[in-house]
Amino acid sequence: MGYKSWVRIARCQLLVTCLFILVLTVGCCILTVITGLGSHFTIFTEASPADNTIRYLHYTMVLYGSFVTGLLILTFLLSTISVLRESQHFMATAFIGFGFLFCALMAGLTWTQECQSQVDASILDIYDNLYEQVLRGYPEKAQERLFQAHDIFQCCGKIWEQQGTSTPHIPCNNTADDKDCVSVISQVLHVHWYWVWTLLLSSLGLTVYGMALSSFLYFSLPRGNIWERRGEYSLNGGLTGPPDATADTPLIQLLPYQSAQ
Template structure:
């Protein structure tokens, strides 16, 4: 009874974990969509020169987020199906999926920790380039991009003697002149903080899923199932019961038959 109870508890915990993993997959999809479609990112990515690393970083973050979403979704579905069908093959597949997730999530956590300064510097370099072009009055497109950036981030210019720009009222609609460098840095820090939180939560459920799937895989004896619950198998239907032969009439093997 103790072993059966542990198996049932593990099955329930794995199903609950699959539910939370599906929620995490939806959250990762939302954050990926924000990264790819939010004007806070697209305005600077679109204004960046072709040789800037910001474009490759942006596309890499979107591709990574989509990969994590798909793996979370598939692993949760396979795990739930393995519990419902009591299949060792599906359980082993779920364990392998959790293993892939573990590697990918660890790589993402390491990258966000080591390359966050590179991401921040890339975005700020794009803003500095636009800002300097407006100071030199070399491009009308740069002025439009700067106005859009100020409207999106609700800021105006930079500190350090660069706020005295000719015709600043044309592209600074805010009366309070907030430093755009600090606001852009703060927005990036908040976004990366939520990304790391989702990756850590996903990593925790991934490790827990690996433990549960391995336990259930070895708890399921080969050729048997956890709990039949009144179900019957026809695998041994041709095996004759003791004391009978294969030539015994079928009517004599039926229950409650009357001998005439």
């Protein structure tokens, strides 16, 4: 297989990579919207105290998701334009975009690994705090938020591990009286983190692959025999002279206009 064939394959693979990056961009955008506006998370951030870390963590997660989504869109555009325009400058910019995206994804993976347990513990602590406030007869606002949490997660109360029974002190408006809210909330958080890790790892793999392809195409551009339309201009037939032209014929007579006369 010749070098031109390898370059064509690399160009096609980079375009396919851009297509998958676009799909991941849509996924990251949807996940960011769910994290920022989803009732599963806003119910706890609104009920948390002002000094609780969950407010800062929730804001950081939404801001990071928006930043990664923007980087994915920018990298997709630069990579696609660099292949279609066959521009060395755009290809270098696309490689730099992949590099920034790689750093952002690695930072996100490190952050989620360190803060996942902290986020889960903070959310469960907020639910426990609401539950205790309602049991002790605190203001009705806590009871209203607790009932909203029960309706959102389709659960009711907590099950004591020692006795294995649910507390009968708090009535529920839904029919899922046999579901432990702590277990349901933990399961919802587990599913959410699963999708976060899936999108981050998929984006990281495509980013590394895109960096390799863009660097290969960048160094291939200066070589004139690589891109199909570079350096292949032909003037055959443009200066066709009359059949009786000889070596001593003046050049002006070899032009198409003079030949027509």
